Amino acid sequence: MTVSSQPPFSPQEIASEGIKPEEYQDIVQRLGRHPNKAELGMFGVMWSEHCCYKNSRPLLKQFPTTGKRILVGPGENAGVVDLGDGLQLAFKIESHNHPSAVEPFQGAATGVGGILRDIFTMGARPMAILNSLRFGSLEDSRTQRLFQGVVAGISHYGNCVGVPTVGGEVYFDPAYSGNPLVNVMALGLMETAEIVKSGASGYGNPVLYVGSTTGRDGMGGASFASAELSDESMDDRPAVQVGDPFLEKSLIEACLEAFKTGAVVAAQDMGAAGITCSTSEMAAKGGVGVEFDLDKIPAREFGMVPYEYLLSESQERMLFVAHKGREQELIDIFHRWGLQAVVAGTVIAEPIVRIFFQGEIAAEIPATALSENTPLYEREVLTEAPEYALQAWEWTADLLPSCTFQGIEINGNWQSWNDVLFTLLDTPTIASKRWVYRQYDHQVQNNTVLMPGGADAAVIRLRPLEAGETKDAASVTKGVAATVDCNPRYVYLDPYEGAKAVVAEAARNLSCVGAEPLAVTDNLNFGSPEKPIGYWQLAEACRGLSEGCRELETPVTGGNVSLYNETLDSQGNPQPIYPTPVVGMVGLINDLSKICGQGWKNVGDAIYLLGVSVQSPVGLGASEYLATIHNTVAGKPPRVDFDLERRVQKACRQGIAQGWVSSAHDCAEGGLIVAIAEACISNNLGAEITLDLPANFSTFRWDEVLFGETGARILVSVSPEKQPAWEDYLHQNLRQQWQKIGKVGNCDNGLRVLTADNQATIAVTMEEMSEKFFQAIERRLILES
Numbered sequence: 001m002t003v004s005s006q007p008p009f010s011p012q013e014i015a016s017e018g019i020k021p022e023e024y025q026d027i028v029q030r031l032g033r034h035p036n037k038a039e040l041g042m043f044g045v046m047w048s049e050h051c052c053y054k055n056s057r058p059l060l061k062q063f064p065t066t067g068k069r070i071l072v073g074p075g076e077n078a079g080v081v082d083l084g085d086g087l088q089l090a091f092k093i094e095s096h097n098h099p100s101a102v103e104p105f106q107g108a109a110t111g112v113g114g115i116l117r118d119i120f121t122m123g124a125r126p127m128a129i130l131n132s133l134r135f136g137s138l139e140d141s142r143t144q145r146l147f148q149g150v151v152a153g154i155s156h157y158g159n160c161v162g163v164p165t166v167g168g169e170v171y172f173d174p175a176y177s178g179n180p181l182v183n184v185m186a187l188g189l190m191e192t193a194e195i196v197k198s199g200a201s202g203y204g205n206p207v208l209y210v211g212s213t214t215g216r217d218g219m220g221g222a223s224f225a226s227a228e229l230s231d232e233s234m235d236d237r238p239a240v241q242v243g244d245p246f247l248e249k250s251l252i253e254a255c256l257e258a259f260k261t262g263a264v265v266a267a268q269d270m271g272a273a274g275i276t277c278s279t280s281e282m283a284a285k286g287g288v289g290v291e292f293d294l295d296k297i298p299a300r301e302f303g304m305v306p307y308e309y310l311l312s313e314s315q316e317r318m319l320f321v322a323h324k325g326r327e328q329e330l331i332d333i334f335h336r337w338g339l340q341a342v343v344a345g346t347v348i349a350e351p352i353v354r355i356f357f358q359g360e361i362a363a364e365i366p367a368t369a370l371s372e373n374t375p376l377y378e379r380e381v382l383t384e385a386p387e388y389a390l391q392a393w394e395w396t397a398d399l400l401p402s403c404t405f406q407g408i409e410i411n412g413n414w415q416s417w418n419d420v421l422f423t424l425l426d427t428p429t430i431a432s433k434r435w436v437y438r439q440y441d442h443q444v445q446n447n448t449v450l451m452p453g454g455a456d457a458a459v460i461r462l463r464p465l466e467a468g469e470t471k472d473a474a475s476v477t478k479g480v481a482a483t484v485d486c487n488p489r490y491v492y493l494d495p496y497e498g499a500k501a502v503v504a505e506a507a508r509n510l511s512c513v514g515a516e517p518l519a520v521t522d523n524l525n526f527g528s529p530e531k532p533i534g535y536w537q538l539a540e541a542c543r544g545l546s547e548g549c550r551e552l553e554t555p556v557t558g559g560n561v562s563l564y565n566e567t568l569d570s571q572g573n574p575q576p577i578y579p580t581p582v583v584g585m586v587g588l589i590n591d592l593s594k595i596c597g598q599g600w601k602n603v604g605d606a607i608y609l610l611g612v613s614v615q616s617p618v619g620l621g622a623s624e625y626l627a628t629i630h631n632t633v634a635g636k637p638p639r640v641d642f643d644l645e646r647r648v649q650k651a652c653r654q655g656i657a658q659g660w661v662s663s664a665h666d667c668a669e670g671g672l673i674v675a676i677a678e679a680c681i682s683n684n685l686g687a688e689i690t691l692d693l694p695a696n697f698s699t700f701r702w703d704e705v706l707f708g709e710t711g712a713r714i715l716v717s718v719s720p721e722k723q724p725a726w727e728d729y730l731h732q733n734l735r736q737q738w739q740k741i742g743k744v745g746n747c748d749n750g751l752r753v754l755t756a757d758n759q760a761t762i763a764v765t766m767e768e769m770s771e772k773f774f775q776a777i778e779r780r781l782i783l784e785s
Contacts, residue, residue, distance in 0.1 A: 079557020104149025178567025527576025599682025
């Protein structure tokens with residue numbers, strides 16, 4: 001029996017599947033015939049950038065992927081690291097950008113569902129979710145609709161499935177107006193004795209379809225995710241999946257129970273490209289083939305044809321390879337959880353994917369042609385930076401108005417530094433994300449140690465439970481910290497330096513809660529790689545990420561690439577997003593009693609600045625101050641000093657471990673004064689800061705001192721009785737790269753920043769700062785409602 005012959009497809013039909021003309025000729029050559037409709041669709045989704053990384057794979061090869069704690073690296077559903085004491089952590093980040101642009105609620109919700117399946121497919125119980133979100137200006141009504149829909153979708157799925165959303169980041173910038181970014185990271189603790197892999201094996205072993213039914217939702221989602229958004233994208237709503245978090249909760253329990261039986265050989269989530277992806281990837285990774293019968297698949301719609309079955313991205317579905325003779329054991333487990341489970345295929349020796357439908361062969365393709373031996377584009381990288389970057393780099397602070405210790409005149413209007421601080425605290429990117437995280441259940445499972453908004457990274461208790469065992473949370477000493485980070489403006493202005501800064505900030509945030517950085521999962525969100533500037537941004541950012549991960553010894557265990565994030569502007573021209581390589585990083589905490597948040601703890605504690613001091617020049621290039629106050633995106637982002645980063649972060653971790661440091665907070669967007677204000681607001685305690693500037697201050701600018709941005713800076717507070725030991729340690733390990741800059745005050749004193757001769761450059765109350773910080777997002781949403 002062979003596949004029926006098929007006449008050639010027209011150029012329009014080929015293009016509709018996302019296939020290039022030269023790729024179609026490659027397909028014909030590989031098959032020795034023209035593909036049929038189902039096969040063309042299978043190639044379309046599997047040869048999309050979303051599935052095969054045909055533009056990015058050459059760049060990803062430079063990432064460090066091995067290390068002493070790495071158990072599973074790139075290539076599986078999720079990375080796995082060894083936490084010691086028999087504990088193993090699975091973690092991964094994925095994007096659902098284009099679906100969220102056209103259907104924000106379901107796009108974001110199914111993004112959560114998909115990343116959770118990547119975790120429990122490995123045999124790990126999902127324990128936490130983080131999200132990294134990007135939207136256009138919050139003054140825009142469409143952005144507000146997208147923002148509210150995405151947050152509602154994340155909240156709905158995560159809350160219903162019972163996995164806490166413990167942290168994340170949200171940026172707002174016009175660069176994302178038509179193309180929001182929705183990246184979701186998940187963590188899970190291994191429950192099975194062996195890590196479950198996805199490579200099929202064992203000729204004659206049965207292939208089981210388990211989970212939900214198959215419908216027409218999500219058709220061609222992988223291809224849809226690999227194309228620019230346009231006015232016609234709203235017509236692609238069928239490419240957005242519909243999720244059921246309650247069914248996924250049952251699927252989690254059924255899968256973990258099934259894995260513990262030892263009857264499962266391999267498992268694969270049916271995510272992007274559905275049955276096509278799961279069958280071909282499992283076969284290719286195992287060096288075997290799979291025969292699969294679509295007539296066995298539980299369908300929720302009538303009259304479906306092979307093309308629809310194979311490209312459907314209906315949610316909450318899995319593919320298993322079972323040991324022969326034990327399939328009924330697994331089927332019974334899934335039926336007990338109210339889920340579908342059928343034997344739909346067999347592992348075969350011939351390395352092909354053979355699909356049956358109504359007794360006929362509907363598709364027959366070599367497995368590697370779909371999964372591993374896919375197109376690869378080695379593109380040339382620009383030899384020098386593009387014109388937009390060269391022009392931006394010409395900017396200097398000399399182009400700004402002069403300023404004094406009291407303030408600055410902008411367009412004829414005098415602004416005090418109090419006013420500037422209030423404006424920055426009211427900027428949605430900097431302001432509190434309380435409106436977001438209050439919608440998330442961040443305490444379900446009772447393992448969340450630090451609440452959202454209270455620290456630079458999330459901290460989760462590691463509490464493994466064997467069947468029938470109970471363990472008091474107070475008896476668990478180990479924890480894991482996690483963060484997601486990216487300053488896209490830095491990466492836009494200098495992709496190489498900006499990407500290094502992303503890795504450094506992620507590690508710094510972990511160090512600020514006392515965690516040792518371990519490993520990375522990344523989500524590369526970029527525009528079209530087919531355009532010279534887009535590919536230059538991608539290539540340079542990958543080079544920067546690679547260097548940053550090597551320098552800080554945080555290998556990459558996997559991730560996601562999301563390209564073609566572009567929309568049409570009002571003139572019909574493609575407009576790419578800012579290049580946004582999001583880094584998700586995990587860290588180990590050996591003693592949960594030795595962690596800290598970002599807010600001051602006690603009145604009278606001394607405040608220290610570790611790293612780059614106020615006496616050192618700090619630039620305004622790429623800063624939030626420059627963009628928000630002066631409406632200018634220009635300059636160069638700060639260069640990363642990895643030697644200083646390592647020493648500053650180690651000092652912070654050591655200070656926390658020894659019990660010297662009571663609070664720690666990274667200086668990031670908005671610079672030193674915004675970081676101090678955030679530490680004040682976090683626990684409603686004030687601060688008095690003295691800026692002891694050098695005699696040659698005439699070469700400095702006050703706005704650089706107050707709001708300039710650079711890496712390797714951490715604010716910490718230390719109680720008086722612990723200062724001698726702390727300062728002795730700093731003298732020995734940070735030499736001159738630290739200074740005491742003030743002390744914690746009560747809430748009545750607010751924040752006062754003084755010059756060396758005791759003149760106030762900033763003096764604001766707690767109420768003024770808190771009102772701006774906490775109401776920024778809510779106020780904008782109310783105004784537009």
